[in-house]
Amino acid sequence: MIPIVRKMRRLGIFEICNTLLMLAVCFVTLYPMWFVFVNSLNSPEQALLGTTNWLPKEWSLASYRVVFDDRNLMNGFIISTMRTLIGTSTHVLFTAIVAYGMSKTQLIGRKVYMKIALITMLFSGGLIPTFLLMVKLGLYNHFLVFIIPGLYTFFNMVIFMSFFRTIPDNLEEAARVDGASDYGVLFRIVLPNSKAVLATISLFSAVYHWNDYYQGVIYIRSQELLPLQTILYKIIAENSMTFMQQQAMEQFGARLPSNSIKFASMMVATLPILLVYPFIQRYLVKGVMIGAIKG
Numbered sequence: 522m523i524p525i526v527r528k529m530r531r532l533g534i535f536e537i538c539n540t541l542l543m544l545a546v547c548f549v550t551l552y553p554m555w556f557v558f559v560n561s562l563n564s565p566e567q568a569l570l571g572t573t574n575w576l577p578k579e580w581s582l583a584s585y586r587v588v589f590d591d592r593n594l595m596n597g598f599i600i601s602t603m604r605t606l607i608g609t610s611t612h613v614l615f616t617a618i619v620a621y622g623m624s625k626t627q628l629i630g631r632k633v634y635m636k637i638a639l640i641t642m643l644f645s646g647g648l649i650p651t652f653l654l655m656v657k658l659g660l661y662n663h664f665l666v667f668i669i670p671g672l673y674t675f676f677n678m679v680i681f682m683s684f685f686r687t688i689p690d691n692l693e694e695a696a697r698v699d700g701a702s703d704y705g706v707l708f709r710i711v712l713p714n715s716k717a718v719l720a721t722i723s724l725f726s727a728v729y730h731w732n733d734y735y736q737g738v739i740y741i742r743s744q745e746l747l748p749l750q751t752i753l754y755k756i757i758a759e760n761s762m763t764f765m766q767q768q769a770m771e772q773f774g775a776r777l778p779s780n781s782i783k784f785a786s787m788m789v790a791t792l793p794i795l796l797v798y799p800f801i802q803r804y805l806v807k808g809v810m811i812g813a814i815k816g
Contacts, residue, residue, distance in 0.1 A: 554791075561585070561784035584785035594786065597749035601731060602793075604667045604748055608730040613722050615672045617715075620681030621707050642675040648739070655740055666740045667748070671730070677722050684718035685711060724798070731794045749790050756783065 555575075564579035588594055622628055623635065645651075652661075660666040688711060696706045712719065737751030 557784045557787050560781060561788050563781060584781045585789070587782055588785045588789055593744060593747075593752060594749065594789070596745060597747055597752040598789065600664075600746060601749040601790075604664075605727050605730040605794075608668050608671055609723055609726040611668060612671055612673070612677075612726045613719060616674065616677050616722065617681055617712060617719075618707065619673060620678045621685055621703075621711060623678065624682040624685040638675045638678070652739065661740055662742050662746065664746055667730070667733075667736060670736075671726070677725065680722060681715075681718060684715055688714055727797060728794060753786055753790055756786065 559574060559577055561584050562577045562580055562582070564577070564581035564583065623631060625631070628634075646654075655661050655666055655670075658669075660669060692710050692714070693706050696710050701709065732750060734748065734750035734754045737746075737748045738754065741747055741751070
């Protein structure tokens, strides 16, 4: 006991309070996810009781079977996956090309372009003009409405620019001496040395595309084009669980509470984007810090 007290004295009151505060923050942050996960795995009988437990008393995948057997949810999952993959790759590519050009001080009209781009970030045309624009462009009720408006953002361009300026000019000059064009320098020299910022922007864009439900509500009327998050929004907002509960009754002979199906749907929608983070974690902090320091 005495060594523990001495160690605590060496740590100091601030370190102890800081550790306790971080533990409390972690608990408050992770508990809702754990609560959803546990209740999604409860058996129909236990779910009907509405009790709160740290672990399911009776494990069951009934809620997940209902979710995966629902055609609309699975179609929404495919749409969200395609949107995230295509939207993220095109956004990173297009924004990187623009940022590479804007990072060059010899670009004619660079300051004017920057001011115009800044205005687009600070001010928006509003919902109705944007909606009318999408209709005029033929993007209303079209899959490309998820892709084209998100090809470029000024904020991510600034992060790209800040990172590109840290790359030594000698590398680019050596490539040009060997006959490389501007695009050759970008794709063979600059981008391969920019893994940190590529991972950072990719994560930002992927999280946006995967979690966004608003565009599906405003611009999509066809059920086949609705992304998963929009479907979940309608399920939660309109409480439209009757059909899925009927499926559960037919499959398992028991009525699943609507909350169990909602929790399972939330886990299916959340886990894919969470599984991406560990693979790019080592690049993320470096990319954010360089983009914040330089510029």
